[in-house]
Amino acid sequence: MIRARITGTGSYMPEKILTNFDIEKMVDTSNDWIVARTGIEQRRVAAEGEYTSDMATRAAERALEMAGVTAGEIDLIVLGTITGDYPWPATACIVQKNLGADNAYAYDLSAACSGFVYALSCASDFIQSGRGKKALVLGAETLSRIIDWTDRNTCVLFGDGAGAVVLEATEGDTGLLSSHMHSDGSYLDLLYQPGFGTRHMPSAETLEDRLPYLKMEGNEVFKVAVRSLTSVSLEALEANGMTASDVSLFIPHQANKRILEATAKRVKLTDDQVYINVHKYGNTSGATIPVAMDEANRAGMLKADDIILLSAFGGGFTWGSTLIRW
Numbered sequence: 001m002i003r004a005r006i007t008g009t010g011s012y013m014p015e016k017i018l019t020n021f022d023i024e025k026m027v028d029t030s031n032d033w034i035v036a037r038t039g040i041e042q043r044r045v046a047a048e049g050e051y052t053s054d055m056a057t058r059a060a061e062r063a064l065e066m067a068g069v070t071a072g073e074i075d076l077i078v079l080g081t082i083t084g085d086y087p088w089p090a091t092a093c094i095v096q097k098n099l100g101a102d103n104a105y106a107y108d109l110s111a112a113c114s115g116f117v118y119a120l121s122c123a124s125d126f127i128q129s130g131r132g133k134k135a136l137v138l139g140a141e142t143l144s145r146i147i148d149w150t151d152r153n154t155c156v157l158f159g160d161g162a163g164a165v166v167l168e169a170t171e172g173d174t175g176l177l178s179s180h181m182h183s184d185g186s187y188l189d190l191l192y193q194p195g196f197g198t199r200h201m202p203s204a205e206t207l208e209d210r211l212p213y214l215k216m217e218g219n220e221v222f223k224v225a226v227r228s229l230t231s232v233s234l235e236a237l238e239a240n241g242m243t244a245s246d247v248s249l250f251i252p253h254q255a256n257k258r259i260l261e262a263t264a265k266r267v268k269l270t271d272d273q274v275y276i277n278v279h280k281y282g283n284t285s286g287a288t289i290p291v292a293m294d295e296a297n298r299a300g301m302l303k304a305d306d307i308i309l310l311s312a313f314g315g316g317f318t319w320g321s322t323l324i325r326w
């Protein structure tokens with residue numbers, strides 16, 4: 001049986017660090033509140049002139065280098081993002097050009113914070129079907145540009161960054177064992193960016209209403225996030241006849257430490273089974289999981305035959321999980 005196996009990981013985080021103390025000077029908040037409610041201590045912010053495609057390219061280069069794969073060998077590039085350089089064309093096409101991945105076709109995937117796990121699922125299906133042998137899967141975001149820096153309810157939560165993995169066809173028992181994706185469009189207005197799609201075009205009025213900025217009903221999102229992350233994590237384990245004790249490392253979407261802890265508890269995972277880096281980067285939407293994977297991988301935490309569980313939840317709502325034998 002052909003499976004897709006991760007043979008390289010890479011990430012790129014912009015240099016500029018914005019601490020909670022910096023944000024204290026911008027809105028009515030405090031380091032204590034942010035740490036207590038979210039676990040976040042700081043986040044990275046892209047430099048002026050630094051775009052999602054730049055960060056994604058750097059992450060991809062690092063993943064390719066680790067895999068020992070050249071850009072020309074890549075058949076497919078899928079980028080999970082909601083903050084692409086342009087509404088269209090796809091930022092994945094810019095990454096393809098930057099890398100010189102001349103044999104790949106490339107597209108963006110819009111599933112908010114679930115963008116990376118959705119993209120991983122698409123690329124895995126592509127490889128399993130035999131249509132190609134090597135794919136690049138990315139999650140990259142410049143959320144700092146769609147954040148309302150006057151809204152304390154949201155501006156403390158998000159950050160910028162990019163992560164990437166190289167997927168290759170393999171015939172062994174290793175690789176992606178299964179993927180489980182879900183959506184529910186009825187929750188759209190709990191977490192979304194009202195402008196500028198074609199529904200709300202740029203105008204003095206839509207700017208005045210701050211429509212180009214991310215809006216979130218955090219408390220409502222929180223409850224559904226814990227429920228959905230729990231159910232989709234259990235779904236992946238059940239589909240493979242496994243339980244929480246089989247998991248070597250759970251790498252969830254990093255939105256809020258309290259969400260991760262509540263989910264881990266419900267899935268019956270112990271603290272040392274859960275990878276957390278939200279304190280360093282905040283919520284980088286589609287980038288959180290590949291960045292965390294790359295950190296864990298480079299720290300030697302992902303070993304041969306380990307069972308790795310990835311779960312994500314985000315705007316749409318979208319949610320999904322993937323179980324991997326490393």
Ligand code: UT7
Nearest residue numbers: 029033037113152153156218219221222225255256313314
């Ligand atoms: O990526 C996937 C999608 N995103 C998420 O999963 C995020 C989900 N939500 C959350 O992480 C949390 O709901 C938040 C961190 C956004 C908020 O935490 P909460 O414990 O749900 O707080 P809350 O919204 O119930 O607000 C509690 C209080 C409110 O004051 P009142 O009405 O009780 O007087 C807020 O106005 O905290 C206030 N508040 C703040 N205070 C200081 C909200 N934001 C801030 C802030 N600093 N930055």
